[in-house]
Amino acid sequence: MHMGTGVMLDTLRPGLPKTDAVLLRLQLIGRMQATTLNNESVLPLGRKTRGLLAILALSGRRPVLRSKLAELLWSRRSEEQARASLRQEIHRLLEALSPIGTDIITVERHTLALKPALTSVDAERIRNANANQAESLPPIDGILLDELTGTDPALDQWLDQERTRLREHAIGLFETMLRRQRDTRGMLAAARQLLLLDGLHEGAWRAQIQGLLAQGETGLAFQSAQRCASAFAARNAVEPGPETRLLLSELLRGNGAANSYPAADSHPSVAGASSLDGAASAPMSVPTSSGDQPDGPASHGASLDASSQQPARFGEGFNRLRRTTVQGLPFVAVLPLLDLNDSAAFSTIAQGLADDLVSGLVQYGGVKLLQGSELQESLAEGRDDAVLRRNFGLDYILDGTLQRTGGRIRVILRLTDIRQYGQIVWAQRFDLPEGDVLTLQDMITTRVLAQLPWEIMLVESRRLHHRPAAELDSHGLVMRAVSYILRIDRIQNDHACALLRQSIELDGNHPLAHMIMSLACLVRFMQRWDDPAVMASRVDAETSAVLERDSTINGGLTMSGLIRSEVHDEPEAALILLERALAAHPSAAAGWAAMAFAQVRLGRLDEAEQNFHHYKTLFPTHPMEVMLDQPSIMIPLLQGRFEDAARIGAVLVEMRPGFAPNLVPYLATLGHLGRVAEAERIRTRLQTMLPADGIASLVHGAGLRVTEHRQRLEDGLRLAGISLSLSVPGEPAGPLGVARRAG
Numbered sequence: 161m162h163m164g165t166g167v168m169l170d171t172l173r174p175g176l177p178k179t180d181a182v183l184l185r186l187q188l189i190g191r192m193q194a195t196t197l198n199n200e201s202v203l204p205l206g207r208k209t210r211g212l213l214a215i216l217a218l219s220g221r222r223p224v225l226r227s228k229l230a231e232l233l234w235s236r237r238s239e240e241q242a243r244a245s246l247r248q249e250i251h252r253l254l255e256a257l258s259p260i261g262t263d264i265i266t267v268e269r270h271t272l273a274l275k276p277a278l279t280s281v282d283a284e285r286i287r288n289a290n291a292n293q294a295e296s297l298p299p300i301d302g303i304l305l306d307e308l309t310g311t312d313p314a315l316d317q318w319l320d321q322e323r324t325r326l327r328e329h330a331i332g333l334f335e336t337m338l339r340r341q342r343d344t345r346g347m348l349a350a351a352r353q354l355l356l357l358d359g360l361h362e363g364a365w366r367a368q369i370q371g372l373l374a375q376g377e378t379g380l381a382f383q384s385a386q387r388c389a390s391a392f393a394a395r396n397a398v399e400p401g402p403e404t405r406l407l408l409s410e411l412l413r414g415n416g417a418a419n420s421y422p423a424a425d426s427h428p429s430v431a432g433a434s435s436l437d438g439a440a441s442a443p444m445s446v447p448t449s450s451g452d453q454p455d456g457p458a459s460h461g462a463s464l465d466a467s468s469q470q471p472a473r474f475g476e477g478f479n480r481l482r483r484t485t486v487q488g489l490p491f492v493a494v495l496p497l498l499d500l501n502d503s504a505a506f507s508t509i510a511q512g513l514a515d516d517l518v519s520g521l522v523q524y525g526g527v528k529l530l531q532g533s534e535l536q537e538s539l540a541e542g543r544d545d546a547v548l549r550r551n552f553g554l555d556y557i558l559d560g561t562l563q564r565t566g567g568r569i570r571v572i573l574r575l576t577d578i579r580q581y582g583q584i585v586w587a588q589r590f591d592l593p594e595g596d597v598l599t600l601q602d603m604i605t606t607r608v609l610a611q612l613p614w615e616i617m618l619v620e621s622r623r624l625h626h627r628p629a630a631e632l633d634s635h636g637l638v639m640r641a642v643s644y645i646l647r648i649d650r651i652q653n654d655h656a657c658a659l660l661r662q663s664i665e666l667d668g669n670h671p672l673a674h675m676i677m678s679l680a681c682l683v684r685f686m687q688r689w690d691d692p693a694v695m696a697s698r699v700d701a702e703t704s705a706v707l708e709r710d711s712t713i714n715g716g717l718t719m720s721g722l723i724r725s726e727v728h729d730e731p732e733a734a735l736i737l738l739e740r741a742l743a744a745h746p747s748a749a750a751g752w753a754a755m756a757f758a759q760v761r762l763g764r765l766d767e768a769e770q771n772f773h774h775y776k777t778l779f780p781t782h783p784m785e786v787m788l789d790q791p792s793i794m795i796p797l798l799q800g801r802f803e804d805a806a807r808i809g810a811v812l813v814e815m816r817p818g819f820a821p822n823l824v825p826y827l828a829t830l831g832h833l834g835r836v837a838e839a840e841r842i843r844t845r846l847q848t849m850l851p852a853d854g855i856a857s858l859v860h861g862a863g864l865r866v867t868e869h870r871q872r873l874e875d876g877l878r879l880a881g882i883s884l885s886l887s888v889p890g891e892p893a894g895p896l897g898v899a900r901r902a903g
Contacts (some may be wrong), residue, residue, distance in 0.1 A: 190302025828876025
């Protein structure tokens with residue numbers, strides 16, 4: 161559910177006197193935060209530790225049984241193991257909160273509880289608010305504990321219930337607030353909150369549009385009607401009810417007479433027309449534009465019962481905009497950068513960067529691009545995002561600035577979602593020494609193209625995450641599946657695969673659907689969730705489908721190279737594919753990481769380290785970094801730099817404790833260092849996740865060609881309590897129990 165990041169008790173805002181009784185402020189909506197009176201962060205590092213704190217915070221300050229906590233956070237472990245893990249996390253939580261200087265948590269033999277007098281929780285204000293207090297709540301536009309999703313299946317289920325409870329309560333508050341409002345300002349405030357919680361709330365859309373008309377803001381009302389039509393269009397087959405469609409149609413057909421709406425406080429039916437409970441509302445007076453009469457006998461200002469109109473009567477304006485947005489792929493315009501120095505030389509760079517970005521995004525294949533004379537003509541009259549949205553159906557605009565100062569060039573790029581009031585969803589700044597123009601363009605373009613397609617995909621994934629699958633088109637199903645895959649959880653991956661199968665059934669020629677399906681299958685293979693031979697065949701089939709449908713798509717050859725290396729243990733063949741892929745798409749950050757994977761197998765560690773560094777330079781926080789960062793621990797381990805490997809491994813394992821391929825090199829590292837306790841913890845986790853043959857398959861899958869490297873990995877694992885004899889790659893049995901491919 162979407163909830164705002166700024167919700168906090170009024171008495172707990174910055175600047176509190178030190179005498180205030182509340183010592184810990186918890187923000188669970190949006191990005192999780194835990195701060196003291198001095199604004200010092202005491203947020204624990206681990207996801208399980210944060211989950212423990214969140215459960216206590218959302219339990220109404222009532223004691224929570226240890227057995228319940230263990231069940232929510234370690235549902236896939238035995239009761240004894242879960243209780244042992246809970247004791248360890250309690251210790252970590254108390255240690256993280258120790259800077260507060262007093263006990264915030266009451267720890268009993270069987271229960272834990274937050275002390276109510278000493279702590280405040282943002283979600284509580286919403287839960288405890290009544291309709292009279294709703295107006296004082298800040299905008300609610302974040303997701304409750306989104307970063308904890310995927311920590312454990314039981315916790316996911318519990319979080320879904322908590323989000324639903326909080327969302328339903330909040331919607332009820334603001335629906336009541338909207339019913340009671342008779343002034344325009346209050347109506348608009350309630351409508352805004354409702355639309356943050358439910359983007360298809362028809363009563364809220366009508367109240368917002370009518371409130372803006374009552375204020376004389378015809379242009380803003382028109383934009384609001386466009387956003388409403390776009391919101392419903394994104395659901396493909398879903399359309400608003402007759403009354404909403406009638407209102408939208410009148411505005412989208414022509415808004416010349418829109419100013420004839422009466423003021424809200426003199427027309428109670430404006431608020432009353434918001435049928436918040438879905439009941440039919442009273443007929444309303446609908447003005448039409450002179451010169452663009454509707455297809456019926458009604459004249460300007462006539463009283464119309466929306467339910468009695470023929471479809472053609474209220475469909476034209478709505479469907480005209482709907483057709484521009486229902487195609488699935490996000491629509492992007494790349495604008496020339498603004499030269500703040502206003503120099504001819506830099507104007508050339510600004511246009512050149514825009515052209516390079518357009519060329520790169522065309523090859524990505526996951527967006528539609530607006531370019532050509534129509535865009536230039538529209539911009540010649542001055543930029544107006546509402547006009548761009550109305551005329552072209554745009555979703556995103558990529559623009560930025562270019563400035564020279566002190567012998568350096570600063571470029572700032574930003575991606576704006578014009579469907580969401582011009583919200584900036586991605587931004588990047590580049591500070592580079594002044595030099596060759598083409599070199600600068602190439603450097604910036606490569607980094608932007610490495611990140612931007614993924615960032616757009618993540619924004620679209622978050623936007624569609626809570627929508628029912630039945631309401632999504634083929635591309636929407638793919639976008640929704642992405643968020644599930646990134647959690648590296650078997651149940652979530654099952655959900656992703658189901659969505660992707662539906663997407664392919666709707667449009668079997670959508671290359672991105674096959675690309676993301678191949679990624680989902682690769683994760684399953686690396687985790688040994690299914691038979692490796694079956695998953696190897698599935699990965700091959702999906703990757704072949706990508707290349708058959710569009711051999712130019714960015715990522716198809718990269719995925720093929722990674723599969724050759726990690727699934728079929730053919731690093732030499734993988735490098736040939738990857739070199740070809742990177743020659744065509746040097747911005748493919750995952751391609752450089754895949755090169756490092758193959759070179760680690762071949763023992764070319766220095767080259768692997770260079771390519772891995774290039775990958776991290778292009779995209780430091782790649783969404784798949786938990787999987788792609790494995791060479792960062794393998795390289796120092798095989799070089800004998802165990803302290804470096806342990807430091808990196810600890811971070812990777814903390815980020816995704818359930819990703820088995822990272823546990824193996826980390827466990828070997830701990831064995832070499834003699835860290836018995838930590839090695840036992842990681843070994844137990846690995847053995848809980850995988851059966852013995854699964855661990856053996858995973859270890860053998862390393863495919864190390866250099867004898868010294870195989871021995872180093874084997875020795876480390878043996879010292880950590882796992883004895884396996886690593887086979888030499890190429891032996892008949894195969895390194896992964898998968899038959900090697902001929903050729």
